[in-house]
Amino acid sequence: MKIAIIGAGNLGLSIAKGILHSNGATTMYLTKRNTSQIKEFEKYGNVIVTSDNRQAVEKSDILIFAVQPGHFAKILTEVKDLLTENHVLISTITGFGISKIEEIVGADHYIIRSMPNTAISVGNSMTCICSNELGAKRIDLAKAIFNRMGHTLEIPEDLMQAATVICASGIAFWMRLIRATTQGAIQLGFDAKEAQELAMHTCNGAASLLIDSGSHPEEEIDRVTTPKGCTIEGLNEMEHQGLSSSLIRGIVSSFEKINQIKKQ
Numbered sequence: 716m717k718i719a720i721i722g723a724g725n726l727g728l729s730i731a732k733g734i735l736h737s738n739g740a741t742t743m744y745l746t747k748r749n750t751s752q753i754k755e756f757e758k759y760g761n762v763i764v765t766s767d768n769r770q771a772v773e774k775s776d777i778l779i780f781a782v783q784p785g786h787f788a789k790i791l792t793e794v795k796d797l798l799t800e801n802h803v804l805i806s807t808i809t810g811f812g813i814s815k816i817e818e819i820v821g822a823d824h825y826i827i828r829s830m831p832n833t834a835i836s837v838g839n840s841m842t843c844i845c846s847n848e849l850g851a852k853r854i855d856l857a858k859a860i861f862n863r864m865g866h867t868l869e870i871p872e873d874l875m876q877a878a879t880v881i882c883a884s885g886i887a888f889w890m891r892l893i894r895a896t897t898q899g900a901i902q903l904g905f906d907a908k909e910a911q912e913l914a915m916h917t918c919n920g921a922a923s924l925l926i927d928s929g930s931h932p933e934e935e936i937d938r939v940t941t942p943k944g945c946t947i948e949g950l951n952e953m954e955h956q957g958l959s960s961s962l963i964r965g966i967v968s969s970f971e972k973i974n975q976i977k978k979q
């Protein structure tokens with residue numbers, strides 16, 4: 716597969732690392748206006764770093780766009796005459812709908828929207844995907860690409876903003892929960908490094924339990940909460956302080972913000 720990542724910033728480079736780790740490309744173009752910080756990627760023999768988006772598009776079949784929303788229309792306009800019937804366009808760009816992409820390049824291209832998160836760099840992204848009408852013929856290909864770097868779910872486009880909050884911003888939300896747990900562990904006597912080790916592996920274990928068993932979180936909670944024990948004591952105090960409520964309100968605020976951004 717010949718892949719181009721147009722916009723090798725935070726997300727673009729995370730995708731590049733994921734692709735490299737999974738040997739997911741025969742050649743990979745990485746583009747950025749100033750390429751000096753990412754030249755090191757050329758040490759992988761099949762990676763070409765350039766600021767020339769047109770060259771990257773011409774030499775690749777799968778085009779993954781990961782630029783800021785304000786730059787996307789200009790870049791599409793710059794390369795649209797090079798697009799062939801073989802190209803698959805994958806946009807990771809927040810709030811930029813398929814209809815807007817079609818307005819620029821036409822509906823006669825395979826257009827996929829995908830919303831990965833930065834855990835794609837370690838092959839563990841939750842990635843939501845949707846497509847235009849023609850792109851439905853390439854959705855399995857897009858899923859195959861992202862399944863090598865985590866888990867994918869095909870969703871209707873109108874859920875893409877919500878998916879961005881839960882999956883992409885979600886990385887930040889979970890990081891903060893892990894950090895707070897780490898701070899608690901330090902207060903209880905662990906040094907900072909061990910505290911983080913305990914917090915992140917316990918978090919990983921909790922997610923793995925649900926993924927492997929398919930059970931509901933409350934079923935797993937029931938297995939841990941000894942009557943009159945310390946777990947229910949802590950859990951109830953967290954809820955008195957608004958744990959679930961504050962998470963839900965944060966998610967909804969994030970969603971309201973993303974909808975404002977889309978309107979701008």
Ligand SMILES: NC(=O)C1=CN([C@@H]2O[C@H](COP(=O)(O)OP(=O)(O)OC[C@H]3O[C@@H](n4cnc5c(N)ncnc54)[C@H](O)[C@@H]3O)[C@@H](O)[C@H]2O)C=CC1
Binds near residue numbers: 724725
């Ligand atoms: N950071 C994240 O976790 C996620 C970001 N997104 C979306 O992905 C997109 C990129 O986000 P980030 O990586 O965080 O932004 P970023 O600002 O780190 O990366 C964008 C990159 O595009 C490059 N760029 C700008 N103009 C260019 C041009 N004409 N040609 C080639 N490259 C150009 C910039 O130099 C920069 O390296 C955004 O639309 C964001 O909404 C989506 C999911 C997760």
Ligand SMILES: O=C(O)[C@@H]1CCC=N1
Binds near residue numbers: 809879883884
């Ligand atoms: O914070 C943001 O607006 C972008 C979208 C999801 C992750 N970063």
